[in-house]
Amino acid sequence: MRDTALLSVRGLAKHYGAHIGCTDVTFDLFPGEVMGIVGESGSGKSTLLNCLAGHLDPDHGEVFFDTRAEGLRDTIQMSEPGRRMLGRTDWAFVHQHARDGLRMGVSAGGNVGERLMAVGARNYADIRTQAEDWLQRVEIDTTRIDDRPTTFSGGMQQRLQIARNLVTGPRLVFMDEPTGGLDVSVQARLLDLLRGLVRNMGLSAIIVTHDLAVVRLLADRLMVMKSGRVVEAGLTDQVLDDPQHPYTQLLVSSVLQV
C-alpha cells in the first residue's frame, strides 16, 4: 500500500462574507481511492469541491497534490497557468450538467479530442483513433463520432463528458452530482461504467452527491457535511450502516426505501 497521499487537504476554508462556505476541512486521499462527499443542498459540498479543483480561491488552508510532473505541490499557491495545466492533465472535472462540461457546438470526436490537442497532439488520425476508442469505452456508437452532443440523450451526453475528461489519463477526477438529472435506469448504467473505469484506470475520485445510493456503489469512503463542516467521515458502509453523528443518522434514516 502506498503511503503517499495523492491529495492532502489541511484546514481548508471558504467564506462568503459572514457566511461559511466550508471550513476546517482536513483529509488525505490516497491513490485509487474514491471518496464521496454527501450532505444536503447548501452544506458546502460543492464549494469544497470547487476549492479543491481550483475553481474557487479558498480563504485559508492548503491543498497538496502529488503531480505527475513535479511531485507534491500546493495547488493554492501554484500559479494559475500551472493549475489550469493540471486541470487539463492530472485532473478531470465531471459537471452535473453535461452541457457545462461539453462544447455543444463541436462534434463528439472534437469534444474528446480537445484535451489531447490542448496538450499538444497534432496528428489528426491519432486523435481520431483515440476518440473512437474512448467513445467505445463509454458505450457510444462510434458512428456518432461526427455528431454534435445536442443530438445525444442526457445519458449519452454525460458519458461523452466522461470520455472527454478521461482521455488524457487523469489521476484525480472531481465529480459534481454525476448522475443528477438522469433517469434511474440511465444512472445505473453510468454508475457501472464509472466503477469499471475507476478500477481499470486506477483513478482516484471525489464525488459530490446527495444520493446515498450513488456513494454506496462508488465510494470507498465518505465525508458527511453540514453547514460547511465535516461532521462525520469514514468507510462508506460504516458511515451509512452505523452512523455516529446525529445529522448522519437523520440523513440515513430519511432515505426512502424501495
Place this chain on the structure above:
Amino acid sequence: MIELENVSKTFTLHNQGAAVIEVLTDVSFSIKPGECVALTGASGAGKSTLMRMIYGNYKAQSGAIKVGGVDLVTAAPRQIIQLRREHLGYVSQFLRVVPRVPTLDVVAEPLLALGTPEDQAKARAATLLSDLNIPQGLWGLSPTTFSGGEQQRVNIARGFAHTYPAMLLDEPTASLDPKNREVVLQLIEQAKARGAAIAGIFHDAAARDRVCDREIDVTCFTPVAAA
C-alpha cells in the same frame, strides 16, 4: 487470524432522545486458521452486530478487533478496504449489487478487484455458478431479478470466488434446497481445509454441527441491564 479483545458496542440514537443502547460488552475470543466458529444465541443477542463489527461495518466503541494483524477499530478506511479485498470475505444474507450488471461479472468482481486477469476470474466464477446449480442461461442476466434462493447462491459464489484467509458467513445455508446446501457445506469445508479462519451464524443445527469446531454464545457478552 481473527482476534477480539474487550470489544464493546453501543448504539446512540440521537434522533430518538439520544437513547443509548448497549449491545455488547467485553467481547474477547479468537479464531485460528482452519477453524470454524459458530456464533450462537437468541435472536437479538447481537450475532449479526458482532459479525458486522468484525467486518468493519459497525464501529466498536472500545477494544480491538484484529484480522490478519490489522485492528479494524483504529484502521484507516483504505486499510479496511485492502483487508476486505485481500484477506477478509463476507457472505451476507442479502445480495447488494449494481443493477444491470451480469451475474458472471458480479461473481468475478472480487477477483477482478485483486487484479486477476479477466479470463481467469470469469472461469472461476463460471465454475462456482455451475457448482451452485445456477443455470448457464442466467449468467448473462443481472441477479436482481432472480428468486431469493438464486440470489443467495450468487452471493455465496461471489463470497467464495477469492480464497480469503478469513471469512464471515451469515446464514449461508438459509433458503437452500438439500442439494445446494451440500455444495455450500463442501465449500466451507474446502475453505477450512486450506486454512481459512471462519466465523458464522448457522440456524441450521445440522450444518453447524458438521462444519463448526466450536460455538460461542453471544448472549454471554450481552450487558446484564439489557438482558
Place this chain on the structure above:
Amino acid sequence: MTDQAYNFAYLDEQTKRMIRRAILKGLAVPGYQVPFASREMPMPYGWGTGGVQVSAAVLTPEDRFKVIDQGADDTTNAVSIRSFFERTANVETTTKTEDATVIQTRHRIPEVALSEGQILVYQVPIPEPLRFLEPRESETRKMHSLEEYGLMHVKLYEDISRHGHIATAYAYPVTVEARYVMDPSPIPKFDNPKLGDNPAIQLFGAGREQRIYALPPYTKVVSLDFEDHPFDPSKADHPCGLCGAENSYLDEVITDDAGGRMFVCSDTDYCEDRQASGHRGKDAA
C-alpha cells in the same frame, strides 16, 4: 474650405498618439491584440474604420498611399477611403504597389513582394481567432495569456471530420513567433505564406472591436495544421484569363447567365502591370 478645419489626416493629435502607442505596443508584442479607444469615423463599422484609424495615425505628409479592397484599387470602398485621405491628409495616392509607402487593404496581400519601409494596414472585422469557439472575452483573454490554444485545433479537427480536409479557406489562423495565435483578417489562406518573414510592417486595425495588433518586419508566422493534414495555401487551379499569370490569387467572374465564367487576378494592379508588359491570357480582349 472645410479642409482647414481638420487636423492632418483627420484624427486629432491626442487620438493619434493613443493609436500610435497601441501600434508600438502591438509591434513590441507581435500577434497580441492591443485594446484601443476606437473613435467614431465618418463611415459605418465594417467599412474599414479600424484600418482608417491606423492609416491616419501612421501617415505623414510625405507618404504615398494606396488602398485595395479584395485586391482591387477601383472598388467603392477603396475609392472612397483613398479620396478621404486625399482630402484630409492631402497625401499623394497611387495604385502601384511598389510606389506606395502605406497600403491599406481589405482581404488581400498584394502579389508583388513588399519591401522594407512599406506599411501594410489591414482592415479587420473580428480580431479574435478563438471567438467562434469560445464566446466569453474574459476566457479568450485568459487563453491567450496562458497560451491555451488547443481549441484552435478543435476548429481544424472539425473541418477535417466534416469535409475530409481543412476547409477553412480564409482568415486561416496562424501562430506568431511561436507565441500568440492570430487571426490574419479574412485574407485567403493563399496569402498566409506572405505574412511571415515579410520586410514590410504589417498593422491590423479592428474599429468596432477596438483592437490593434501587428507584425514587425521579418516575423515568424506559421499557419496551424496537423502533421497528417499539413497547411496547403491552395487557390483556383487556373491561369488568369487576362494576364495569364499562373501564380496569382484569382477571382471567379461570372460573365453571362449560361454558366460562362472567367478567372482573373484579384490584384488589379498586378494584372494590369503584367498586361502592360505584354502578357496575355486566354480571355483577354
